[in-house]
Amino acid sequence: xxxxxxxxxxxxxxxxxxxxxxxxxxxxxxxxxxxxxxxxxxxxxxxxxxxxxxxxxxxxxxxxxxxxxxxxxxxxxxxxxxxxxxxxxxxxxxxxxxxxxxxxxxxxxxxxxxxxxxxxxxxxxxxxxxxxxxxxxxxxxxxxxxxxxxxxxxxxxxxxxxxxxxxxxxxxxxxxxxxxxxxxxxxxxxxxxxxxxxxxxxxxxxxxxxxxxxxxxxxxxxxxxxxxxxxxxxxxxxxxxxxxxxxxxxxxxxxxxxxxxxxxxxxxxxxxxxxxxxxxxxxxxxxxxxxxxxxxxxxxxxxxxxxxxxxxxxxxxxxxxxx
Amino acid sequence: xxxxxxxxxxxxxxxxxxxxxxxxxxxxxxxxxxxxxxxxxxxxxxxxxxxxxxxxxxxxxxxxxxxxxxxxxxxxxxxxxxxxxxxxxxxxxxxxxxxxxxxxxxxxxxxxxxxxxxxxxxxxxxxxxxxxxxxxxxxxxxxxxxxxxxxxxxxxxxxxxxxxxxxxxxxxxxxxxxxxxxxxxxxxxxxxxxxxxxxxxxxxxxxxxxxxxxxxxxxxxxxxxxxxxxxxxxxxxxxxxxxxxxxxxxxxxxxxxxxxxxxxxxxxxxxxxxxxxxxxxxxxxxxxxxxxxxxxxxxxxxxxxxxxxxxxxxxxxxxxxxxxxxxxx
Numbered sequence: 001x002x003x004x005x006x007x008x009x010x011x012x013x014x015x016x017x018x019x020x021x022x023x024x025x026x027x028x029x030x031x032x033x034x035x036x037x038x039x040x041x042x043x044x045x046x047x048x049x050x051x052x053x054x055x056x057x058x059x060x061x062x063x064x065x066x067x068x069x070x071x072x073x074x075x076x077x078x079x080x081x082x083x084x085x086x087x088x089x090x091x092x093x094x095x096x097x098x099x100x101x102x103x104x105x106x107x108x109x110x111x112x113x114x115x116x117x118x119x120x121x122x123x124x125x126x127x128x129x130x131x132x133x134x135x136x137x138x139x140x141x142x143x144x145x146x147x148x149x150x151x152x153x154x155x156x157x158x159x160x161x162x163x164x165x166x167x168x169x170x171x172x173x174x175x176x177x178x179x180x181x182x183x184x185x186x187x188x189x190x191x192x193x194x195x196x197x198x199x200x201x202x203x204x205x206x207x208x209x210x211x212x213x214x215x216x217x218x219x220x221x222x223x224x225x226x227x228x229x230x231x232x233x234x235x236x237x238x239x240x241x242x243x244x245x246x247x248x249x250x251x252x253x254x255x256x257x258x259x260x261x262x263x264x265x266x267x268x269x270x271x272x273x274x275x276x277x278x279x280x281x282x283x284x285x286x287x288x289x290x291x292x293x294x295x296x297x298x299x300x301x302x303x304x305x306x307x308x309x310x311x312x313x314x315x316x317x318x319x320x321x322x323x
Numbered sequence: 324x325x326x327x328x329x330x331x332x333x334x335x336x337x338x339x340x341x342x343x344x345x346x347x348x349x350x351x352x353x354x355x356x357x358x359x360x361x362x363x364x365x366x367x368x369x370x371x372x373x374x375x376x377x378x379x380x381x382x383x384x385x386x387x388x389x390x391x392x393x394x395x396x397x398x399x400x401x402x403x404x405x406x407x408x409x410x411x412x413x414x415x416x417x418x419x420x421x422x423x424x425x426x427x428x429x430x431x432x433x434x435x436x437x438x439x440x441x442x443x444x445x446x447x448x449x450x451x452x453x454x455x456x457x458x459x460x461x462x463x464x465x466x467x468x469x470x471x472x473x474x475x476x477x478x479x480x481x482x483x484x485x486x487x488x489x490x491x492x493x494x495x496x497x498x499x500x501x502x503x504x505x506x507x508x509x510x511x512x513x514x515x516x517x518x519x520x521x522x523x524x525x526x527x528x529x530x531x532x533x534x535x536x537x538x539x540x541x542x543x544x545x546x547x548x549x550x551x552x553x554x555x556x557x558x559x560x561x562x563x564x565x566x567x568x569x570x571x572x573x574x575x576x577x578x579x580x581x582x583x584x585x586x587x588x589x590x591x592x593x594x595x596x597x598x599x600x601x602x603x604x605x606x607x608x609x610x611x612x613x614x615x616x617x618x619x620x621x622x623x624x625x626x627x628x629x630x631x632x633x634x635x636x637x638x639x640x641x642x643x644x645x646x647x648x649x650x651x652x
Contacts, residue, residue, distance in 0.1 A: 023458070025457060050457060051457075055484075056480070056484065056487060058480035058483065058484065060446060060476060060477050060480050061446045061449065061477065061480035061481055061483075061484045063446070064446025064447050064449070064450060064477060064480075064481070065446050065447070065449045065450030065484055066450055067446075067447055067450055068387075068435070068446065068447040068449060068450020068451040068452070068453065068454060069451065069453045069454030069457065070450075070454070071435050071447070071450070071451060071454070072385065072435075072451050072454035072455060072458070072462075073454060073458055074454045074457050074458060091440055092443070092446065095439075095440050095443065096438075096440070096443055096447065100436065101640050101641070101642075102421055102640050102641050103418060103421055103422040103426040103428075103436075104418050104422060104426060104428040104430070104436055105416070105417065105418035105419030105420070105421050105422060105428075105640065106419065106639065106640035107417075107418070107428055107429070107430040107431075108428070108435070140641050140647065141641055141642050142642070143642065143644045143645060163643075163644055164643060165642040165643055165644050190644045190645065191644070191645060237645045238644060238645030
């Protein structure tokens with residue numbers, strides 16, 4: 001067990017996988033200097049420029065070329081720099097990578113990890129802040145991960161690199177420096193949630209950085225005598241329906257919180273699935289950003305954030321209302 | 324008359340006739356029998372490019388192709404019956420009936436897929452060559468694309484990528500002069516070959532209806548790429564004798580243009596004439612066509628007799644993790 005940051009945890013996972021398998025390589029802009037967030041620091045020195053490969057500012061080609069290289073037997077880790085920039089490579093991801101195996105009748109595989117740093121990062125404005133995980137969860141063929149802790153960023157990254165399906169791997173930019181204990185012997189499983197805190201009154205479901213805010217909210221709620229269970233989904237496709245169902249069956253109350261826009265967000269999927277599967281003591285709620293655009297000025301940006309207080313407030317309200 | 328190897332010339336004609344017969348049979352099956360359900364894009368008139376370029380490729384070399392990909396796929400060595408079954412959406416199709424004409428692929432012969440998105444195969448091909456280089460192989464990748472693809476971003480990105488990483492790839496722009504129903508020259512500024520020159524790739528501009536010339540030049544180019552590991556570019560000017568799809572009458576073309584091209588530049592007719600001049604009898608040349616037609620008719624008959632794919636295969640090969648076979652909803 002070692003204490004490391006969220007960024008260091010993923011870097012260790014990548015380094016270990018690259019040592020174990022020559023077919024694994026990384027490609028993206030600025031990787032030769034350790035990547036824009038230093039999440040590849042030290043790797044260029046250890047593995048050289050062929051396996052930690054710089055790339056032109058050609059997101060479509062980074063994605064497309066990595067896919068082509070996967071088709072002939074390599075296992076690329078693709079760095080998109082910002083999830084927002086990955087939109088330049090949407091055709092390559094959605095029309096090519098996600099579909100190839102199916103369209104070609106199982107002749108090909110695309111074992112790729114597509115890293116897309118996501119989320120709000122103070123005053124980065126509308127083109128460097130988005131959370132678009134629900135888009136990818138909507139696309140058959142893709143696995144979608146949104147780890148929230150150093151442990152999960154280590155274990156999930158190892159699992160993603162070993163996976164033969166393409167994995168969209170969304171790391172939250174605001175927690176690169178978050179520290180936590182990492183046990184490298186722990187294996188992650190896609191579709192297996194982390195129960196971050198157990199509780200009996202209300203179920204809080206989240207992923208990525210907002211899951212950490214749910215843990216904070218649960219602490220606040222405990223002070224008020226409300227016992228909240230926090231489920232961090234970690235992966236959105238597949239997602240751990242069984243864990244959420246079991247929890248909601250116990251608590252009868254469900255709050256889903258995420259940083260992305262609430263409208264059409266994955267929270268709606270979680271709530272709808274539970275509504276089809278169980279009954280509630282109070283109406284389930286989802287918290288997400290208003291359907292507006294992320295602003296530069298801090299006060300404007302804050303209007304769009306889901307906070308621990310908001311989550312605790314929603315949970316408190318759910319204790320008062322009746323379904 | 325050029326001095327050429329008659330046997331090799333006949334082999335080139337045979338492959339072109341097979342491609343033409345495949346597509347004419349498929350068109351017949353689509354129009355007269357309504358057996359081909361989706362759109363098919365015929366490469367009739369463009370066969371020389373596929374045949375001439377792939378002649379120097381090994382089975383383990385790679386190609387990527389476009390929505391107009393039957394010729395490239397057959398030329399790379401794919402099985403015509405499996406391809407015909409795919410066009411009919413049947414079990415035993417090379418993609419299990421899931422892809423159809425536009426996603427035809429045969430990884431067993433290095434054919435990494437046709438593509439429904441114009442230009443998308445260019446970055447994929449660059450990546451295949453990148454993968455070969457990383458793995459230390461000596462395979463050459465050939466990327467076939469149309470003139471219309473040169474106006475999309477992946478064209479620039481993919482060619483620059485191949486140049487930057489010094490990849491063993493030949494980009495072949497098969498210029499059939501039309502982007503769907505639009506005359507490509509009306510929508511293209513400058514010469515496409517100059518775009519590749521500007522990026523620093525050696526460029527060969529070639530008559531895309533002359534299979535002998537294409538095969539000879541491609542042999543040199545592909546040998547050079549295999550030896551140096553560096554990318555090159557070919558612009559082959561040809562002509563699409565049919566419409567964009569089999570149901571496109573292509574009335575947007577100037578009157579008489581297609582007839583004139585069919586008379587003067589059809590690569591199959593040109594190769595027949597060349598062989599006739601070299602002493603091959605008309606009977607022998609007709610036999611090449613008859614044999615090709617019979618082969619493709621047999622492929623169609625086999626495809627017609629094949630069942631639809633089993634219903635539950637719709638959930639296969641989507642993904643292992645979170646597979647719809649376990650949870651479709």
